[in-house]
Amino acid sequence: MAHTEPRFHVPSPHVRPGDKPDFSHIAIPPAGEAKRPDTAVPGMETQDLALGLVRVLDHNHQAVGEWDPKLDADVLREGLRHMVLTRVYDDRMLKLQRQGKMSFYMKSTGEEAVAVAGAMAMSKDDMVFPSYRQQGILFARGRDIVEMMCHCISNSRDNLKGRQLPVHYTWAEGKFFSISGNLATQLPQAVGYAMACEYRGDGEIAATWIGDGSTAEGDFHGALVLASTYRAPVIVNVVNNQWAISTFQGIAAGEAPTFAYKGLGYGLASLRVDGNDFLAVYAATQWAAKRARDGHGTTVIEHFTYRADAHSTSDDPSGYRPKGENEIWPLGDPVERLKQHLIGLGEWDDERHAALEKELNELVIASYKEAESHGTLHDGPLSPVESIFEDVYAEPDWRLRRQRQDLGV
Amino acid sequence: MAKMNMIQALNSALDNMMERDPDVISFGEDAGYFGGVFRVTANLQTKYGLDRSFDAPINEAAIMGMAIGMAAKGLKPVAEIQFSDYIFPGLDQIVSEMSRIRYRTAGAFTTPVVVRTPCGGGIRGGQTHSMSPEAFFTQVPGVQVVMPSNPYDAKGLLIAAIESPDPVIFFEPKRLYNGPFEGHSGGALASWGNHPKGEVPEGHYSLPIGKAEVVREGSAVTIVAYGTLVLVAQAAAEKAGIDAEVIDLKTLVPYDIETIARSVNKTGRCIVAQEAPRTSGFAAELAAQIQEECFFALEAPIQRVTGWDTPYPHAHEWSYFPGPDRFINAMNTVLEA
Numbered sequence: 001m002a003h004t005e006p007r008f009h010v011p012s013p014h015v016r017p018g019d020k021p022d023f024s025h026i027a028i029p030p031a032g033e034a035k036r037p038d039t040a041v042p043g044m045e046t047q048d049l050a051l052g053l054v055r056v057l058d059h060n061h062q063a064v065g066e067w068d069p070k071l072d073a074d075v076l077r078e079g080l081r082h083m084v085l086t087r088v089y090d091d092r093m094l095k096l097q098r099q100g101k102m103s104f105y106m107k108s109t110g111e112e113a114v115a116v117a118g119a120m121a122m123s124k125d126d127m128v129f130p131s132y133r134q135q136g137i138l139f140a141r142g143r144d145i146v147e148m149m150c151h152c153i154s155n156s157r158d159n160l161k162g163r164q165l166p167v168h169y170t171w172a173e174g175k176f177f178s179i180s181g182n183l184a185t186q187l188p189q190a191v192g193y194a195m196a197c198e199y200r201g202d203g204e205i206a207a208t209w210i211g212d213g214s215t216a217e218g219d220f221h222g223a224l225v226l227a228s229t230y231r232a233p234v235i236v237n238v239v240n241n242q243w244a245i246s247t248f249q250g251i252a253a254g255e256a257p258t259f260a261y262k263g264l265g266y267g268l269a270s271l272r273v274d275g276n277d278f279l280a281v282y283a284a285t286q287w288a289a290k291r292a293r294d295g296h297g298t299t300v301i302e303h304f305t306y307r308a309d310a311h312s313t314s315d316d317p318s319g320y321r322p323k324g325e326n327e328i329w330p331l332g333d334p335v336e337r338l339k340q341h342l343i344g345l346g347e348w349d350d351e352r353h354a355a356l357e358k359e360l361n362e363l364v365i366a367s368y369k370e371a372e373s374h375g376t377l378h379d380g381p382l383s384p385v386e387s388i389f390e391d392v393y394a395e396p397d398w399r400l401r402r403q404r405q406d407l408g409v
Numbered sequence: 410m411a412k413m414n415m416i417q418a419l420n421s422a423l424d425n426m427m428e429r430d431p432d433v434i435s436f437g438e439d440a441g442y443f444g445g446v447f448r449v450t451a452n453l454q455t456k457y458g459l460d461r462s463f464d465a466p467i468n469e470a471a472i473m474g475m476a477i478g479m480a481a482k483g484l485k486p487v488a489e490i491q492f493s494d495y496i497f498p499g500l501d502q503i504v505s506e507m508s509r510i511r512y513r514t515a516g517a518f519t520t521p522v523v524v525r526t527p528c529g530g531g532i533r534g535g536q537t538h539s540m541s542p543e544a545f546f547t548q549v550p551g552v553q554v555v556m557p558s559n560p561y562d563a564k565g566l567l568i569a570a571i572e573s574p575d576p577v578i579f580f581e582p583k584r585l586y587n588g589p590f591e592g593h594s595g596g597a598l599a600s601w602g603n604h605p606k607g608e609v610p611e612g613h614y615s616l617p618i619g620k621a622e623v624v625r626e627g628s629a630v631t632i633v634a635y636g637t638l639v640l641v642a643q644a645a646a647e648k649a650g651i652d653a654e655v656i657d658l659k660t661l662v663p664y665d666i667e668t669i670a671r672s673v674n675k676t677g678r679c680i681v682a683q684e685a686p687r688t689s690g691f692a693a694e695l696a697a698q699i700q701e702e703c704f705f706a707l708e709a710p711i712q713r714v715t716g717w718d719t720p721y722p723h724a725h726e727w728s729y730f731p732g733p734d735r736f737i738n739a740m741n742t743v744l745e746a
Binding site for chain 1: 434460465466468470471472473474475476477478479480481482483484486498501502505506510511512513514515516517518519550551553573574575619662663666
């Protein structure tokens with residue numbers, strides 16, 4: 001094929017469909033190497049952490065180094081349970097979407113630790129402003145699975161009255177803010193919320209999640225300016241899963257060596273973390289939460305991970321990346337790594353894991369059965385039609401009252 | 410009662426609300442220490458402290474997003490966008506977020522932010538300091554849109570906006586900040602001190618959002634206007650000696666169709682006015698709704714008095730501005746029909 005040298009620089013991934021999957025260009029520092037500074041450290045002194053990689057679980061699945069959060073086995077098993085549940089739920093929901101039970105779905109496969117460990121390391125009273133691939137937070141906070149499914153199939157019991165695409169959850173009681181399809185908008189909102197926490201003095205903090213691709217949005221940069229200026233108690237999680245739909249992370253990263261490094265430009269404490277390491281994510285979040293709660297401001301955490309499956313049910317990754325990449329991702333699989341860690345501690349085994357998977361599979365299947373009893377998008381019942389005119393304003397004005405009459409409901 | 414110009418009246422509204430409610434906070438570009446480039450937030454920082462009246466970085470999207478987050482926590486943020494021409498970087502946060510949080514969360518979260526922003530021409534602001542972008546926001550379900558035309562209304566409506574459970578885009582016609590304006594360029598600046606609507610109570614009061622007011626009674630033709638053009642329309646009717654009824658809309662969303670229809674059914678003739686460019690302006694919405702409501706009472710086609718479909722020019726500002734002569738021409742047209 002004719003090849004023309006581009007006249008300006010356009011970054012490209014190392015490999016494309018048809019090529020052999022290859023991550024040999026990614027440097028993986030050994031686990032335990034990163035230093036854990038005091039949580040009150042000036043932001044600019046985190047440069048090594050922004051360029052390095054906080055890792056706790058080593059290649060033998062043992063916890064090593066200063067960042068080991070030294071969690072009880074019960075906490076580890078709870079984390080494993082939430083991660084397995086996230087994966088089982090995602091797999092089942094994908095199947096159901098393929099059967100036409102819902103319009104759309106987004107899995108978080110490979111990224112379960114980012115959401116679950118992040119949520120577990122915070123207080124349940126802390127507010128979260130997630131993006132669309134952190135369903136693990138909901139499991140970690142105990143959201144009822146049937147309610148989650150009722151939202152996804154937009155039925156009569158959808159707590160959002162059928163107004164949002166599937167997976168765009170809201171759960172006010174669980175301090176889980178509304179997910180937007182417009183990218184990065186949650187970033188300045190999280191900062192504002194965190195400032196309001198300070199204003200109220202209630203000890204609450206906020207956290208938000210954004211993908212690598214969306215860091216190119218102005219709202220990301222605006223939020224970091226705000227966070228830095230007002231020293232807001234907020235954790236900004238950048239989930240670098242390598243892919244923004246079909247666009248590799250280099251299109252958003254540009255010449256920046258890491259996404260965490262961008263936080264340093266705003267003077268913010270910035271950490272780059274192995275996102276497939278439950279313990280590392282937990283430890284980094286715990287560090288950032290303490291820093292925020294103690295009045296030292298914002299931390300940017302880049303979670304270095306890999307989107308193991310498609311962006312959404314509307315996406316086919318075989319068009320832009322080699323098959324099998326997820327199997328050779330150098331940081332492995334987050335569920336398997338935590339499982340092996342627990343086994344190494346003598347706190348878990350294959351039989352118990354198989355039983356857990358079976359139990360959660362049955363739970364998810366039973367939950368769907370119950371959810372479906374409240375209707376589906378395809379067959380109804382849905383929320384009442386007249387509800388489309390509700391909640392636009394606190395009270396509908398004359399225009400909405402008339403339009404409801406025009407619709408005949 | 411005190412004599413106040415519109416700046417003082419708006420400042421008094423903020424002062425009243427910040428005094429009454431510790432959840433009310435005010436911020437924006439230059440809106441803290443300095444008190445805003447038009448001084449609407451003057452002295453609030455001294456009186457209420459840095460965390461209740463503060464300067465924001467120059468990023469309208471971030472300012473809007475921050476306000477939304479604060480409102481989600483239960484505060485009542487009043488965010489200033491220094492000129493409404495600068496609101497566009499914040500549009501995604503207003504259109505896709507602020508306006509829809511109640512809806513997309515089925516009421517679990519609400520974000521009743523007040524966005525204050527000076528609009529309109531007549532101060533030699535050129536194309537980047539003169540826009541009237543109100544119609545954009547009337548296309549956004551979930552926000553209310555308000556534009557007062559005098560100090561008394563400005564204070565009462567701003568208090569109502571802060572007390573509203575819904576987000577409000579509050580346009581302040583900056584040509585009217587320091588005095589009433591009848592649409593003639595040049596000459597001495599008039600004073601609100603001699604105007605009945607420059608008499609403003611110092612305490613708390615509010616005016617209902619969604620209520621228009623007949624500010625000049627007449628039987629020959631109805632003129633529906635808002636902001637600066639309310640005063641221009643009144644002056645034009647006086648100058649031409651036409652028995653025009655002038656309605657000050659005050660609220661664009663939700664607009665007061667009852668008051669408009671009552672008047673048009675009485676006069677049988679109607680002019681709708683806006684300072685913004687003509688095409689797809691709010692006057693077009695009004696004209697469409699008025700003909701639906703009042704078609705059989707209308708004796709003549711509804712006329713629009715608007716800016717031109719051009720950017721707001723600097724040197725030829727007064728050729729753009731829909732002044733009294735354009736109102737008089739329109740009145741003659743509908744009366745002759």
